[in-house]
Amino acid sequence: MMRLNTASARSEAGILATNKVLKNTYLLLSMTLLFSAAMAAVAMTLDLPHPGLIITMVGYFGLLFLTTRFSNSVLGLVFVFALTGFMGMTLGPILNMYVHAFSNGHELILTALGGTGVIFLGLSGYALTTRKDFSFMAGFLMVGVLVAFFAGLAAILFSVPALSLAVSAMFVLLMSGMILYQTSEIIHGGETNYILATVSLYVSIYNLFTSLLQLLGVFGGND
Structure with missing residues (x-):
């Protein structure tokens, strides 16, 4: 009887821990997405140039390393926002390019954003x-x-x-699979750090959005 009670208590504790990780992950993910969008809007408003492939890769992997390194401390939160803010700044010039290159640029961006939201919510759900x-x-x-990278x-x-x-087509499929995998990892206790879980989901959402946008630009863009 005591063993059953102990097993039940452990199971309940595991469920509570998982729910806490899920709650913290989605809360932090929402905040980082909003912050990233705000940084993209700033870059668009200021008409900032794209930093280029090398600076983007160095900034991304550098901030990703720091986020992972300090994921168990408050500094981890600082680097999460630094990473997502930086990615938002690099996204701004890309969005401006679509706005200026296509007469329906705004529509393409909103469609890609809506598609990303539907895919993420559907797969996570x-x-x-x-x-x-x-x-x-x-x-x-x-x-x-x-391979895709x-x-x-x-x-x-x-x-x-x-x-x-x-x-781009490969990334749409791969990022959809990553969302399923990453959400499953949180549910089943494979990922217990909400900072790392947030970064993983953010990167999947970012790549899914940019890939959808590129596909829409090719097949639905009006010069």
């Missing part, structure tokens, strides 16, 4: 309600992201539009 374990996707997603670099360096389009 599915993972939360079904509570399925998607940990089996880890290896496939890791390999897929690496290097293919994307090749598309930029060698100016291959068709490859760039294929990479």
Whole structure:
């Protein structure tokens, strides 16, 4: 009887811990998305130029390293906002480019934003309600992201539009899978740090949005 009570108490404690991680993750994710959007709006208003691939990569990986390094302290929160704010600043010039390059640029941005929201909420809701374990996707997603990342670099360096389009399509699928996987990890206790969980979901949402925007620009943009 005592063993049953102990097991029940542990199970209840695990559920409470998971719910706390979920709550903190979605709260912090909402705040970082709003902050990132605000930074993008500032960059658009000031018409800031894009910092370029090298500065973007150095800034992203540097801040990501610092966020991971201090994820168990208050400094982790500081670096989360630094990272998402920086990514918002790099997004602003991209959005300005769509606004100026296409007569329906604003519509493309809103459509990509709406599509991103629907995909994220739908997949997260599915993972939360079904509570399925998607940990089996880890290896496939890791390999897929690496392949897509290097293919994307090749598309930029060698100016291959068709490859760039294929990479965007790959990222839409991969980031959708990442959202399922990351949400599942939180639910099943694979990720217990809400700062790291927030960063993972933010990066997936960011890449999903930019990939959808690129696809919409190609197939639905009006010059």
